[in-house]
Amino acid sequence: MERAWLISLIPLTIGVVFLAFGVYGLRRAGMLRRTGVDAEARIVRHKVVRNDEGATFYYPVAAWTAQDGTACEYSSRYGRAAVRNTFGVGVRVTVRYDPRAPHRFSIEGWDMNGLDLLFTVLGSVLTTGTVTALLVRLLTL
Numbered sequence: 029m030e031r032a033w034l035i036s037l038i039p040l041t042i043g044v045v046f047l048a049f050g051v052y053g054l055r056r057a058g059m060l061r062r063t064g065v066d067a068e069a070r071i072v073r074h075k076v077v078r079n080d081e082g083a084t085f086y087y088p089v090a091a092w093t094a095q096d097g098t099a100c101e102y103s104s105r106y107g108r109a110a111v112r113n114t115f116g117v118g119v120r121v122t123v124r125y126d127p128r129a130p131h132r133f134s135i136e137g138w139d140m141n142g143l144d145l146l147f148t149v150l151g152s153v154l155t156t157g158t159v160t161a162l163l164v165r166l167l168t169l
Contacts, residue, residue, distance in 0.1 A: 036158055039157070040162075043152070043158060044151065047151025047152055047154075047155055049144075050147030050148030050149070050150075051151075053147065054141070054144045054145065054148060056132065057134065057139075057141050063127075064126055064133075065095060065124065065125060065127050067092040067094070067122070067124075068120060068122060068123075069092035069121050069122070070091055070120055071089065071116065071118065073117055074086040075088075075107075083109065085108060086109075087103040087104050087105075088111070088135060088138060089102065089104075090102065090103075090104070090121060090133070090135055092125075094125070095127055100130040104134075104135050104139060106138065106139050115135075115137075
């Protein structure tokens, strides 16, 4: 197998991973829009994560009571480098959660559906472009 074929696996793999991540996020957001339940929550703390490069990300942890009376406390799947006062500890926010699995939730104004859309578009472009290039190369051998 030539080196060019192996090198083409890099953008294809990245494209498929981006596409899968984006589609998962968009499907999750769509499911929450259709079947989710709104609840008033409070930001109780921020989960702080530092990456290998030293950047710090803050993930708000929201606490609320589900319809069935269960106390829920989960961190957002999105982190940011800075937290505005509107998402500080003690602030009341609205969450939309899945009543069957409350860990699937979104914080209104914090979670970013645009990021899922961006990953979907980038993944589609990389995957389609790489597959097209591979097919053209295969057909012109």
